[in-house]
Amino acid sequence: MGEQAMGAAIEASLFLLMIVLAVVIARLRSLFAAAMLFGIFSLLAAGMQTMMDAVDVAFTEAAVGAGISTVLFLGALGLTTSNETRPLHHRVIGLAVVTATGLLLAYGTLDMPAYGDPNAPIHRHVAPHYLVDSSAEIGIPNVVTSVLASYRGYDTYGETTVVLTAAVGAILLLGGFVTRSGDPDRRDGDGEGA
Amino acid sequence: MRETIILRIVGKALVPFILLFALYVQFHGDYGPGGGFQAGVIFAAGLILHALIFGLDSLREKVPPIVVEVGIALGALLYAGVGVVSMLMGGEFLHYGMLDTHDMAHGQHLGILLVELGVGITVTFVMVAIFYAFAGRSRQ
Numbered sequence: 442m443g444e445q446a447m448g449a450a451i452e453a454s455l456f457l458l459m460i461v462l463a464v465v466i467a468r469l470r471s472l473f474a475a476a477m478l479f480g481i482f483s484l485l486a487a488g489m490q491t492m493m494d495a496v497d498v499a500f501t502e503a504a505v506g507a508g509i510s511t512v513l514f515l516g517a518l519g520l521t522t523s524n525e526t527r528p529l530h531h532r533v534i535g536l537a538v539v540t541a542t543g544l545l546l547a548y549g550t551l552d553m554p555a556y557g558d559p560n561a562p563i564h565r566h567v568a569p570h571y572l573v574d575s576s577a578e579i580g581i582p583n584v585v586t587s588v589l590a591s592y593r594g595y596d597t598y599g600e601t602t603v604v605l606t607a608a609v610g611a612i613l614l615l616g617g618f619v620t621r622s623g624d625p626d627r628r629d630g631d632g633e634g635a
Numbered sequence: 636m637r638e639t640i641i642l643r644i645v646g647k648a649l650v651p652f653i654l655l656f657a658l659y660v661q662f663h664g665d666y667g668p669g670g671g672f673q674a675g676v677i678f679a680a681g682l683i684l685h686a687l688i689f690g691l692d693s694l695r696e697k698v699p700p701i702v703v704e705v706g707i708a709l710g711a712l713l714y715a716g717v718g719v720v721s722m723l724m725g726g727e728f729l730h731y732g733m734l735d736t737h738d739m740a741h742g743q744h745l746g747i748l749l750v751e752l753g754v755g756i757t758v759t760f761v762m763v764a765i766f767y768a769f770a771g772r773s774r775q
Contacts (some may be wrong), residue, residue, distance in 0.1 A: 496668040500660075504676040509762055512683055516769030580740035581665040581747065589670065590747040594729040598714050601754050605711050608761035615768035 450545075451493050459485050473523045476514035483507040498584045646688035649663050651681050653681035661755045665744070671751035675758025682759075700767060703760045710757025717749045 462482045469475045481518040483506025490499035528535075554561035571588055589597050686694035693754035718729040726733030731746020 442687070442774060465732075497670070497673075500668050500673045504673050504680065508680045509676055509683070510679075512687070513765065516766065520769065520772060565770055578740065579743045579747070581744060583665055583666070583667060583723055586664050586670055586751070590750055591731060591743055594718075594731070594750060597750070597754065598718065598729065601711050601714055601757050604761050605707055608707050608764045611765045613766045615772055 448492060452489065455485050455489050455492070459489070470525045471523065472518055472525055473515075476511055476518060479514065480507045480511040483510070642688050646684060650681050650685050653684065654678055657681060657759075661751065662748075664751055665747065671754030672758050674751075675695065675755040676762060677757070678759045679762030679766070682763055686766070691767075693764075695767075698763060703764050703767065706756055706760030707764060708757075710753045710755065710760070713753035713756065714750045717746055717753070721746065 452633060462478055462485065465474050466478050467484070469478070483502055484507065487499040487503040490496075490502060554563075558564075571584055571592060575584050575587040575592075576582065579591055581587055657674045657678035660669035660677055661671060664670035664674070682694060682698060685697075717731065717734075721730045721733045722728055724733035724736070729746075729750075731750075732739035732742045734745050735742035
């Protein structure tokens with residue numbers, strides 16, 4: 442019981458910190474500070490996912506959200522400006538839209554099964570098969586890896602292709618690997634028109 | 636930033652451990668949390684940390700853009716290749732059990748190791764490619 446109470450206390454404080462951070466980020470004009478706080482927000486989200494026993498997801502959140510995204514945000518800021526311009530519309534409109542969307546999403550969760558409910562539909566379809574038979578069929582202890590790489594290997598193949606496409610898109614849109622020092626004999630120096 | 640001696644020393648000491656940790660996450664993904672995607676991101680984060688401290692050109696020398704371009708495709712090709720090989724062995728696309736005809740579970744294990752490696756390679760180089768695309772672009 443004490444352990445449960447401590448878990449609830451940690452979850453509550455993580456939630457509270459995330460809310461405070463979200464409000465602070467929304468009010469900040471300095472995009473540099475906002476990018477840094479986004480990283481911390483991601484780290485808190487990773488802590489939250491760890492509390493929910495979704496360690497693989499938390500791992501990804503920490504590595505991508507707190508690590509790579511922050512660097513890319515800073516890279517983007519280096520290309521533009523690090524201060525937000527005055528908003529075009531009144532802030533009340535934005536607040537109203539966000540509140541309405543949030544309330545709709547919260548309303549949507551009312552129909553969902555309770556958190557951790559063993560009789561939820563998602564736990565009654567293929568999940569028992571994965572949990573019971575995967576060690577005999579695949580022979581590795583991490584069921585998440587078994588599901589992602591083998592049972593749903595085709596999905597993961599698609600996701601890898603998506604990641605590849607993202608890089609191709611970034612290279613094409615941002616004009617290839619243009620160098621700041623402008624070395625003329627670089628092999629990818631051609632085809633960059635502008 | 637590049638003249639800051641503390642950053643240089645700490646960064647130089649940290650980068651090898653970050654890369655090693657990425658390899659651990661890659662190959663320990665069967666037993667603990669992690670896998671190709673996380674490992675790729677961590678490996679790329681180590682490389683990007685190097686670029687942030689020692690400059691973009693230093694990383695370009697060690698990981699030239701041609702290596703990045705080839706690496707992006709190589710990982711996905713490895714993944715698809717495992718699928719095609721399992722077809723040639725008489726199974727369906729990505730049916731890893733066929734990779735070892737005597738022991739299906741061993742074939743599964745081998746297949747997962749290879750496709751996760753493919754994911755890891757692609758994700759590493761994709762992250763570096765996006766970083767190159769952002770950081771290498773001069774301000775207009």
